[in-house]
Amino acid sequence: MKQGRFILQPERFCIWREVKVLNSFPQRLVGMLMQHGLPRGQAYWFPSCAAVHSWGMHFAMDIVGLDAQQRIVEVRRNVQPGGMVRLRGTRSVIECESGFPYPLEHWCGRRLEFEEKEVDYAED
Template sequence: MTQQGVVGRGDQVLWSEVRMAASFLDRLQGLLGKAGLSDQQGLLLTACGSIHTAGMRFPIDIIFLDADLKVLACHSRVRPWQLKSCRGARMTLEVAAGGIERHGVLSGQRLTWRAA
């Protein structure tokens, strides 16, 4: 079962409807079958340093994080059928395309996770 939560930066909420995918099956399913994400939705994949967008129907923003939720790399507007990875990443946050720019997320920043 996936856990719902909020991803923020300091006291600021960036995404308020984030699902954590901690199991192998939840990570495998990912966003497949979804028609899109709202500006508040996201998927936080644990134990994940690489992703693919094969079979997806919409572009996404990808944020690679270390174990302390420090941003290691950001990829904006990743189209379907792409592969992205980041050395040292322990988690990956997938959000609607444009989210990185909208919230000014940059490498080196530390994000937070709070269960809903």
Template structure:
């Protein structure tokens, strides 16, 4: 199921999938050939990600319990990892999309149906 994304209270017009079950978190984006649609994956709970086995780079937003961005990683290349111990969720986006949407540390992001 794809949901929409709010960035700092405004609709961002991109589709986001949710991964909140263990098997969804396990598979993540590995079976996704690209991130045109959906444009991202919201993983909860999650405070670290990897791109092992992936064929493309991603942007990663680490979020606190309120959906506030506490760390932003741009263009995380394949076969890399990143983490943020304070994070409660992560939002993996198509590489470059965080910049396009002007998502900054401290802003709040949320999903809508």
């Protein structure tokens, strides 16, 4: 599984330091179902995605929609378990645990850069 971090441009401020990229259908379908929460600074990124579900989730999420240039186009806070959310103008989605402390809504139009990191699979 590809991993990395998201950096707000142009300041190069790290918003999420641990991002797991979910590309395959099984990864996307399961998403965070088995999680009972996420540490601050951790997120999941769903490239080529404009809608997410929260069926079977155990906690509320904050959801960030990015356009094709990875600019923030929409933010939904405190999405409760048991529903589905479609984000207009979105090409990919970031999910993190609800209550994320940064002012994501104020950064609409700002670009995020994904920096991939090497993953040591021996530790997993």
